[in-house]
């Protein structure tokens with residue numbers, strides 16, 4: 470094949486890709502039209518039956534064109550997720566008009582290339598408006614900036630599939646005067662990054678934030694004679710590795726590239742599926758439509774009686790409310806006392822949820838609602 474033939478084929482591929490983009494944009498516009506119908510008729514945004522029928526039809530048609538089921542399913546799951554999340558974000562925007570600003574000042578941990586920055590980009594990509602990024606040195610700086618009105622939103626990592634809950638953030642939420650208004654899950658692909666020419670055998674020091682160190686503990690144990698230096702964010706770890714010889718940092722390939730570092734080893738996390746869930750906080754709570762999947766997070770201190778926690782949790786069961794997370798944390802200054810963080814699949818606007826919260830008072834000393842927000846973890850429908 471000649472260079473000219475290759476160029477001609479690539480031109481054709483470019484044209485097809487552009488056509489695909491035009492069609493995807495058109496599909497998105499049409500799905501916004503469907504949203505109008507759902508708002509007017511008070512229907513849930515997600516219609517899993519329709520998604521299943523659509524996927525099955527597409528898989529059948531795709532097969533007749535020589536495309537396999539796995540490929541079609543993967544492509545359309547992404548398209549459907551985008552469609553649902555965009556409709557939900559638009560609905561939320563119409564319900565909370567005072568949050569619709571031209572610019573959003575967003576505080577997150579670290580700087581260029583930090584995982585929190587990637588989560589920030591993902592969350593705000595579905596929300597219109599310009600994002601003014603405010604990289605911070607600590608989680609406390611983030612909540613302080615939101616409390617003082619220096620930032621409109623803060624992004625905080627709350628849990629990870631490899632290392633579990635991020636206790637520092639749970640403890641901060643005990644006192645921070647902020648509300649949870651959203652969540653975003655982002656896949657975290659840890660790589661070992663170093664200056665060009667450095668190989669794994671040359672590395673004597675690794676820089677990272679404590680979370681990547683915890684999430685890659687198995688890989689780190691396999692290295693002999695390597696010291697670890699903790700940094701306050703992934704971006705500062707990458708900067709440090711960019712300035713030193715015989716050293717490396719743990720971060721994303723993208724973040725490494727932005728500082729001129731190369732990937733010398735990838736897939737470092739203990740779990741192959743390494744995802745972090747971030748919460749989005751703001752000064753004021755949001756109103757969340759009952760037409761979309763919603764989470765409510767709260768902190769409660771149960772009474773000091775035998776079985777108080779069990780009694781409190783029974784309230785959720787009796788009111789058919791699904792609990793997706795329960796985490797206990799000590800109360801600073803009160804040894805052996807604990808508070809419980811609870812995530813519920815519930816909307817605070819639902820009378821049944823109000824009834825449950827009223828009943829909860831009987832078994833608790835305090836209950837504080839941390840926020841009610843759009844749940845972004847969609848479970849994909851599975852065609853057979």
Ligand SMILES: O=C(O)C(=O)C[C@]1(C(=O)O)C=C[C@@H](O)C=C1
Nearest residue numbers: 500503515516517519520552553
């Ligand atoms: O058909 C609908 O009800 C839509 O909202 C469109 C659409 C889609 O993008 O195809 C999006 C969300 C629903 O879960 C099902 C399908």
